[in-house]
Amino acid sequence: MLSQKTIEIVKSTVPVLKERGIEITTVFYKNMLGENPEIKDMFDSGKQKDGSQPKALAMTVLAAAQNIDNLAVLMPAVQSIAKTHINVKVTKEQYPIVGKYLLGAIKEVLGADATDDVINAWAEAYGVIADVFISVEEKMYQEQGK
Ligand code: HEM
Numbered sequence: 001m002l003s004q005k006t007i008e009i010v011k012s013t014v015p016v017l018k019e020r021g022i023e024i025t026t027v028f029y030k031n032m033l034g035e036n037p038e039i040k041d042m043f044d045s046g047k048q049k050d051g052s053q054p055k056a057l058a059m060t061v062l063a064a065a066q067n068i069d070n071l072a073v074l075m076p077a078v079q080s081i082a083k084t085h086i087n088v089k090v091t092k093e094q095y096p097i098v099g100k101y102l103l104g105a106i107k108e109v110l111g112a113d114a115t116d117d118v119i120n121a122w123a124e125a126y127g128v129i130a131d132v133f134i135s136v137e138e139k140m141y142q143e144q145g146k
Contacts, residue, residue: 002124007069009121014066016113017106018059024105025058032101039097042088061102064129065122071132082136086144090137095130102126 002010017024033040060081067073106122107114 002068002128006121006124009118010065010068010125013110013113013118013122014062017109018062020109021059021062024062024102024109027108028058028101028105031104032098036097039094042090057098058102058105061126061129065125068125068128071128074132078132078136082133082140085133085137086140092134092138095134099123099126099130 033043060077064071064074103119103123103126107119110118
């Protein structure tokens with residue numbers, strides 16, 4: 001469970017992060033795909049070029065964070081994204097990698113405003129969001145195996 005303080009910090013930083021969404025997604029993808037070639041191969045190169053995929057992943061995390069205290073509203077979207085993830089064989093081990101680069105991008109873009117409290121709150125929130133995806137995808141992988 002996230003503390004009320006964590007929820008407040010995350011929600012209060014979502015608007016500024018969304019405003020600078022393009023910057024965040026650009027930094028996030030450049031660093032993550034640059035340093036993890038095996039992940040780069042999973043992404044459709046056409047969508048990488050036109051920028052639609054980088055935008056989708058990071059902006060979805062920001063949108064999810066806005067509903068961090070009411071994750072049920074996200075479930076239809078999670079179910080649909082999870083299907084895409086299953087198709088490209090996303091594993092639960094890859095979630096911390098995405099989290100690391102997303103937090104790095106948030107830090108870079110927020111600069112001096114990225115206090116320890118802010119970064120820790122986002123790390124916790126990302127962990128909760130990632131767990132939702134991981135458990136939905138685990139179920140789908142199990143069903144596939146039947
Ligand atoms: C909480 C974390 C994540 C969120 C919110 C997220 C969100 C998304 C969204 C919105 C899409 C667009 C496709 C659709 O709408 O069906 C997508 C596709 C995709 N995601 Fe994720 N994702 C997350 C974690 C991951 C992880 C850990 C990986 C593994 C490296 C990954 C790899 C991919 C790939 C390869 C695609 C398809 C891209 C393409 O079509 O080129 N995602 N994700």
